[in-house]
Amino acid sequence: MKKKWFHNKTRMIFQLAVLALIIGTLIFAAFRANLNPDYEKYCPFGGIMSLGSKLNLGTMSCAISETQVFIGVGILLLIVLVGKLFCGWLCPVGTVSEWFNKIGTRLGVSFTLKGIADRILRLGKYVLLFFAAYLTMTSSELWCKNFCPYFGPVSGFNVDVTLWASLLAIFAVVIASMFIKKFWCKYACPLGALSNVFANILITGPIIIIYVILVLAGVKIGIFWLLLALVAATALTEAIRYKFYSISPFKIRPDKNLCTSCTVCDNHCPEGIEVSSYEDAVTHPDCTLCLDCVKACPVHDSLKIKGGKWLPPVAIVVMIVLALLFAKQFPMTTLSERWGYYDEADSLNTVGKVLFEDLGTIHCYGSAKSLQNKVMRNPGIVGLDVWASKKKVILYYDTSRITETDVKRFVFTPSRYNMRKGLPPEAVPKYLVGYRVGIWELWDGVDNLHIYRMLEKHPGVYGFATEFGEPVYAKFYIDPEL
Structure with a gap:
């Protein structure tokens, strides 16, 4: 049966909307010399990695804001409660990879990798996830920027990008995916690996709980061991079992009484899953609930999902709205430190504060740390809060030692x-x-x-x-x- 490329129009609307937003921003910025858009503003992986840095070190990564953090947390909750919706509906890299594979299919050069090669290559994304997470959570610098196939081109391959690594990632997304179905997503994407960690929550959840209990009990166990345990457990489950242990009741379910074994669903799955081979529910680790198989099935109700076909798009919209609302209500500092006479001044109610907004030199964790190193040379300044994404700083000072004017004079840079x-x-x-x-x-x-x-x-x-x-x-x- 001839494959229909545009049979799932709802999902395509989501994919096109994300790509249009990115491309529109790039075009708009090209005609506005002074415009410096934040292309990471809605990146969930950066937000999740930065949250890990906040939990481990108390500091956010780069210029990551609460928007990315709450969108990232929202996506993880969706994965646990519903499924890997971001991968199938929103991810621009996944969309590009999928569409280039369609070109490869039209040219007759695309195939789905199977067998031992597939199982071994699947471990690659977990290696990248481990290093990206560990290096970010121990330094507050986003290591994934070095090779991200999205950040590299939209940033113009700026100083945060390792050119050869980013070009290699782009090759995996565009060229390799033309030949091997979803090459980047299956074998190299660290966000895909992280999604799988939470999709496998019945295995990874107890590991997280045990780690938290040990830390609360005073056991000195580094973040290295938690990350290693999570990626190892998920990688082995995926490579050996081709199955995840999820608590989500929302899975694609075939009705064998209605199924005609026409394999139309297999042909339309962008992940290359043999949907028709499942008896009860599709538990394959690559399933993103994209619903392409459901929409393509010629037999009514032969393939169903609990909650109906509108569950994934509605869940995504609700998640985004809630994430943005929470981000407005709970701002998160990039850096928040107190030192020197702060405790003494606080007890005597002599702590003053000065607000600085639109500080152009504050653009990431590193520049926030540089400001801290500078102001700590003044014994009257006893703390700071920095919001790098907003270029906003609050400096705390001991009013019994210096004045507000002294603080401003110290921060001022003559030119x-x-x-x-x-x-x-x-x-x-x-x-x-x-x-x-x-x-x-x-x-x-x-x-x-x-x-x-x-x-x-x-x-x-x-x-x-x-x-x-x-x-x-x-x-x-x-x-x-x-």
């Missing part, structure tokens, strides 16, 4: 720019006029750089310098004849 370097002597005017202007919230070097970029277009402006004040004073040197 001096000569905007016409290299001009021949005859091109330099005999004298310049200086204008002194007060500018509020001009705290760091990035603010000054923005001013520089605006003024360098005007030939009459030769330079400017800033000095601390409230507001900050900026002196502009201008050729009065232009």
